Amino acid sequence: MTRTRTTRLRRPLLTGTTAVAAMAVTAGLVAATAEPAKAATGPKLSLIAATTSLTLTSWKEDPGVYLDLGTYLTAEGRPLELKVTRKSYKDPVTITQTVYEGGKAKAKTLPKGTVKDFSGLPGFAEITVTDKAGKKVLSRTEDFCPNNASGRVRPDAPATSKYPESCPTNPFTLGSVWGVEQGWAANTYAGSYTEPVALAAGTYTAKVGVAKKYRDLFGIADKPATVKVTVVERSYEDDQGAAGAAASRSAAAGGEHAGHGATHQAPAAHAGHGPGHAPTPAQAAAPVTSGAGASYNVGHGPLRAAPPALPWALKKQQAARSAPVGDKGGQTDGSRKAPALQPLAERPAGKASVPDVPKPDLRSLPAYGIVVSDGEEDVPGKDYLAFSANVWNAGPAQLVVDGFRSPGKAKMDAYQYFYDAKGKQVGYAPTGTMEWDPRPGHVHWHFTDFASYRLLKADKKEAVRSGKEAFCLANTDAIDYTVKNANWHPFNTDLSTACGEENSISVREVLDVGSGDTYSQDLPGQSFDITDVPNGTYYIQVLANPEKRLKETNLDNNSALRKIVLGGKPDARTVTVPAHDLVNAN
Numbered sequence: 001m002t003r004t005r006t007t008r009l010r011r012p013l014l015t016g017t018t019a020v021a022a023m024a025v026t027a028g029l030v031a032a033t034a035e036p037a038k039a040a041t042g043p044k045l046s047l048i049a050a051t052t053s054l055t056l057t058s059w060k061e062d063p064g065v066y067l068d069l070g071t072y073l074t075a076e077g078r079p080l081e082l083k084v085t086r087k088s089y090k091d092p093v094t095i096t097q098t099v100y101e102g103g104k105a106k107a108k109t110l111p112k113g114t115v116k117d118f119s120g121l122p123g124f125a126e127i128t129v130t131d132k133a134g135k136k137v138l139s140r141t142e143d144f145c146p147n148n149a150s151g152r153v154r155p156d157a158p159a160t161s162k163y164p165e166s167c168p169t170n171p172f173t174l175g176s177v178w179g180v181e182q183g184w185a186a187n188t189y190a191g192s193y194t195e196p197v198a199l200a201a202g203t204y205t206a207k208v209g210v211a212k213k214y215r216d217l218f219g220i221a222d223k224p225a226t227v228k229v230t231v232v233e234r235s236y237e238d239d240q241g242a243a244g245a246a247a248s249r250s251a252a253a254g255g256e257h258a259g260h261g262a263t264h265q266a267p268a269a270h271a272g273h274g275p276g277h278a279p280t281p282a283q284a285a286a287p288v289t290s291g292a293g294a295s296y297n298v299g300h301g302p303l304r305a306a307p308p309a310l311p312w313a314l315k316k317q318q319a320a321r322s323a324p325v326g327d328k329g330g331q332t333d334g335s336r337k338a339p340a341l342q343p344l345a346e347r348p349a350g351k352a353s354v355p356d357v358p359k360p361d362l363r364s365l366p367a368y369g370i371v372v373s374d375g376e377e378d379v380p381g382k383d384y385l386a387f388s389a390n391v392w393n394a395g396p397a398q399l400v401v402d403g404f405r406s407p408g409k410a411k412m413d414a415y416q417y418f419y420d421a422k423g424k425q426v427g428y429a430p431t432g433t434m435e436w437d438p439r440p441g442h443v444h445w446h447f448t449d450f451a452s453y454r455l456l457k458a459d460k461k462e463a464v465r466s467g468k469e470a471f472c473l474a475n476t477d478a479i480d481y482t483v484k485n486a487n488w489h490p491f492n493t494d495l496s497t498a499c500g501e502e503n504s505i506s507v508r509e510v511l512d513v514g515s516g517d518t519y520s521q522d523l524p525g526q527s528f529d530i531t532d533v534p535n536g537t538y539y540i541q542v543l544a545n546p547e548k549r550l551k552e553t554n555l556d557n558n559s560a561l562r563k564i565v566l567g568g569k570p571d572a573r574t575v576t577v578p579a580h581d582l583v584n585a586n
Contacts (some may be wrong), residue, residue, distance in 0.1 A: 041078070041099040041100040041101055041106075042078060042080075042097070042099050042100075042218070042219065043075040043076065043077055043078040043079060043080045043180075043182065043218075044075070044076040044077045044078075044219070045073060045074065045075055045076075045080060045180075045218050045219065045220045046073070046074045046076070046220070046221070047071060047072070047073055047074075047188070047208070047209070047210055047220065047221075047223070047224070047225055048071070048072050048073075048074055048153075048185065048225065049069070049070060049071050049072075049208070049225035049226070049227055050070035050071070050072065051070055051227065052226075052227065052228060053227065053228035053229070053230070054069070054070060054227060054228075054229060054230070055229075055230045055231075055232060056068075056199075056229055056230070056231050056232075057231075057232055057233075057234050058199065058200075058201065058231055058232070058233050058234075059233075059234055059235065059236060060233060060234070060235045060236075061235065061236050063196075063198060064195075064196025064197060064198055065196055065197050065198075065199045065231055066194070066196050066197075067127060067129075067189070067194070067197060067206065068189045068191075069127075069189065069206050069208055069227050069229070070187075070189075070227065071125070071187070071188045071189070071208045071225050071227070072150075072153075072185035072186060072187055072188060073144070073146070073180060073185060073186050073188055073210075074153050074180070074184070074185040075180040075181065075182050075183070075184060075185075076182060076183065077182060078099075078100060078182055079098075079162075079163075079179050079180060079181050079182045079184075080097075080146060080178075080179055080180040080218070081097065081098035081163070081177070081178075081179040082095055082096070082097055082098075082110075082146065082177070082178040082179065083095070083096050083098070083107070083175070083176075083177055083178075083482055084115055084118055084175065084176045084177075084178065085174065085175040085176075085480075085482050086174060086175075088581070089172070089366075089580055089581035089582055089583050090581040090582060091582070092112075092582065093115055093116065093117055093118065094109070094112070094115075095109075095110045095114050095115045096108060096109050096110060097110055110217065111217075114217075117169070117173075118167060118168050118169065118170075118173045118176045119143060119145065119167050119168075119169045119193065120143040120144050120145035120146070120167045120178075120190075120193075121143060121144045121145075121146070121214065122143050123141040123142075123143065123211050124141075124142065124143060124144035124188065124210065124211055124214055125141060125142045125143075125144055125188045125190075125208055125209070125210065125211070126139075126140075126141050126208070126209045126210070126211055126224075127139070127140050127141070127142065127206065127207070127208050128206070128207045129197070129199070129204050129205070129206050129207075129229070130204060130205050130207075131202065131203075131204055132202060132203050132204070137199070137204070138197055138199075140197075141211065142188070142189070142190040142193075142194050143190050143193060144186075144188050144190070145166070145167035145178065145186075145190075146163070146167075146178040146179055146180050146186050147163055147164050147165055147166050147167050147178050147179065147186070148167075148186045148187045148188070148189070148191070149186070149187040150180065150181070150184050150185060150186040150187065151184060151185065152183055152184055152185075153183060153184060153185045154183050156183070157181070157182065157183020157184055158181055158182070158183060158184075161179070161180075161181035161184055162179070162181065162488065163177060163178065163179035163180070163181060163488065164176075164177060164178075164179075164478060164481060164488045164489070165489070166478065168477060168478045168479070170365075170368075170390065170477045170478075170479065170516075170518070171368050171583050171585035172365040172366055172368065172390070172479070172580075172583060173477075173478070173479055173480070174479055174480040174482075175479075175480035175481055175482035175483065175514075176478060176480075176481055176482070177481045177482060177486075177488060188208065199231045200231065201231050201232055201233045202230075202231055203228065203229070203230050203231075204228075204229040204230075204231065205226060205227075205228055205229070206226070206227045206228075206229050207224045207225070207226050207227075208224055208225050208226075208227070209222070209223075209224030209225075210222075210224075346404075347402075347404035347413065347415070347506075348415055348417075348428045352415075352427075352428055352429050352430060353427040353428070353429070354418065354427055354429050354551050355418055355420075355426045355427040357397070357418050357419065357420050357421075357426055357427070358395075358396045358397035358419075358421070358485075358553075359397050359418065359551050359552055359553050360393045360394075360395065360397050360398060360399040360511065360513070360550075360552055360553070361393065361394040361395060361396075361552055361553045361554050361557070362391055362392070362393060362394075362399065362511075362544040362545050362550065362552055362558060363391070363392055363393075363394050363544065363557050363558065363560075364389070364390070364391050364392075364451070364542040364543060364544045364557075364558060364559055364560035365389070365390040365391070365392065365479070365516065365542065365560055366540075366542070366560045366561065366562040366580050366583075367387040367388065367389050367453075367540040367542055367560075367562040368387070368388050368562070368585055368586065369386075369387055369388035369520065369586070370385070370386070370387045370388075370540070370562070370564060370575055370577050370586050371385075371386050371387075371575065371586075372384070372385060372386070372530070372568075372573045372574060372575050373385075373386045373527070380571060381531065381570055381571050382529070382531050382571070383529075383530050383531050383570070383571065383573040384527040384528065384529055384530065385455065385527055385528040385530045385540075385564075385566075385575060386520070386521055386527040387453075387520075387521050387527070387540055387562075388518055388519070388520045388521070389451070389453055389518070389519055389521065389540075389542040390476075390477055390479070390516040390517065390518040390519075390542070391450065391451045391511075391516060391517060391542065391544040392477070392479040392480070392511075392514075392515060392516025392517070393511045393512065393513055393514070393515065393516070394480065394483050394513070394514075395483050395484055395485045395486065395513035395514065396483070396484045396485040396513060396553075397418075397419065397485070397513065398419075398487075398510055398511065398512055398513060399416070399473070399510065399511040399550065400416065400417040400419075400508070400509075400510050401414055401415065401416050401417075401431060401447055401473070401508070401509045401510075401550075402414070402415050402417065402506060402507070402508050402509075403415075403433075403434035403445060403447070403500075403506060403507040403508075403509075404505070404506050405504070405505050405506065410435070410436065411433045411434065411435050411436075412433060412434040412435075412445065412506070412507065413430065413433060414430070414431050414432045414433055414434050414447060414448075414449070415428045415429065415430055415431060416428065416429050416431040416550055416551060418551070429551060431449060431549045431550055431551075432447070432448050432449035432547070432549050433448050433449075434446060434447050434448065434507060435448055436502060438502070445472060445500045445504065445507045446472055447472065447473060447509055449545070449546070449547050449549045449550065450473065450544070450545070450550075451542065451543060451544050451545070451546065452465070452466070452541075452543045452546040453465070453466035453521060453528075453540070453541065453542060453543070454466070454540075454541040454543065455528045455530075455533070455538055455539070455540060455541075456538060456539040456540075456541050456561070457536075457538060457539075458536065458537045458538065458539075460539065463533060463538065464528040464529060464530070464533065466521055466526055466527070466528060472509060473509040473510065473511045473517050474517050475490035475491075475510075475511065475512050475515035475516070475517065476515075476516070476517050476518045477515060477516045477517070477518050478514060478515055479514060479515060479516040480514050481514045482514075483513060483514055484513075485513045485514075486512075486513050486514030486515075487512040487513055487514060487515070488514075490512040490514075490515050491510070491512075528540075530566060530573060531570070533566065534566075535565075535566050535567050535568070536565070536566060537563065537564070537565050538563075538564050538565075538566060539561040539562065539563055539564070540561070540562045540564060541559060541560070541561055542559070542560045542562075543558060543559050544558040544559075545558050546558075562577070562580060563577075563578055563580075564576065564577050564578075565577075565578070
């Protein structure tokens with residue numbers, strides 16, 4: 001089975017505070033307590049294990065065990081706070097730690113090469129597995145995202161963590177903030193960014209430690225955590241059959257256990273995603289993982305972590321099948337659902353004005369994920385250039401756009417709102433329209449003046465324009481959480497928060513500071529039809545605010561170009577994507 005890695009916003013491990021807190025306050029919790037850190041101004045970090053033993057599943061149809069061993073990094077005294085940035089795409093990624101001198105925060109620059117990208121600390125966890133006879137059967141390292149699944153380890157710790165819930169993997173990320181709140185623990189499991197291990201059914205001993213360079217850097221004791229592991233082998237078909245038999249017995253019992261069977265069914269997000277795959281296995285009646293599970297941003301927002309019994313490889317397949325380009329009512333590209341953002345009850349009254357207050361700054365990222373495709377249509381001789389594009393908000397203010405519908409009219413009138421430093425609305429300006437898109441894969445309201453995509457010739461003159469120029473805004477990617485007023489916990493991370501229904505009277509769309517909205521242009525009309533475009537050098541242009549109707553702090557940084565080279569023959573075109581400065585990702 002082929003396994004692929006996404007390159008978008010990483011939301012690998014959703015929070016599970018109850019599970020972590022419960023394990024941490026239990027007297028039996030196994031801890032490798034850190035020695036006092038050499039620097040009194042930093043946090044005291046420890047590696048702990050939630051349990052001394054656990055059971056992992058290897059599926060017959062998809063052999064392999066995912067080593068979610070329940071080990072966590074805790075922070076006491078001070079939070080572990082890291083800021084990861086690059087000045088431009090010509091500069092390497094650097095990292096600083098927030099330390100304290102005299103009670104004041106100070107940035108401590110960590111050694112060059114500590115990080116290579118924004119996905120986490122490379123090679124942080126060192127894992128060895130031995131079999132019952134004491135023979136080593138595995139030795140590996142895994143990266144660690146401090147923003148992984150986390151929760152409190154003591155009842156007097158802060159009720160919420162101020163840090164983001166992910167480490168971004170968009171190749172054009174500019175800045176990220178990682179952290180473990182004081183009194184909290186973050187799971188060290190790498191989730192979807194690690195591979196399964198071939199382990200036969202049986203018992204093993206797993207030892208998890210922190211690599212020496214990180215022990216020295218953060219003052220973590222050299223005391224690995226040890227976990228006894230039992231590997232069991234199961235089958236999708238056997239599980240499905242058992243679930244069906246249990247349901248039949250429940251029904252035959254005259255409803256005595258009515259509803260109980262539902263607790264054994266796979267979550268809706270994992271059920272029935274097309275032919276060609278074994279049925280989804282029924283799940284044991286247990287809560288979802290504490291967040292120590294993979295999730296994928298396949299377009300607009302994270303997927304919820306699966307119950308322990310569901311193998312991540314199966315989840316990857318289901319995510320891919322449930323994530324066609326586009327979106328559907330209430331759920332977009334397999335993303336989570338969230339309450340809708342509420343617009344004002346009535347359209348603004350009084351005279352429109354653009355006050356002298358902070359405004360958003362829309363910027364485009366270079367295109368990525370660039371491939372030649374058939375546009376999901378088997379049409380001989382047709383070639384399309386597909387790509388992903390992101391427009392983000394560098395702040396210092398949110399982009400807030402409300403649409404208002406006059407009774408009986410097909411379009412909404414759109415207005416941009418402005419706020420003072422205290423969050424009070426102090427002005428508004430008309431900014432185009434919103435239109436209802438009834439096409440399958442959309443079925444929501446689009447703001448018509450947000451971005452434009454064009455294929456430019458070598459001389460920068462337009463060759464092809466994408467038909468996709470209307471959007472529903474969502475904070476799908478954390479592009480730079482180090483900019484002023486960046487919101488580390490954006491609300492609308494998927495389209496169900498903002499797109500509205502066909503009968504909506506008004507809609508609110510928000511792009512938060514530090515976040516961007518990625519759209520994948522894969523379908524005909526959105527991707528570039530290059531069937532009749534000659535081979536040669538071109539540029540994909542991502543242009544924010546093309547009509548300049550939105551009010552910004554700067555209109556000179558709205559365009560981004562990505563160089564490509566087209567080749568091949570009709571119905572077999574190729575695309576070569578040179579590196580963009582130091583970013584070598586197509």
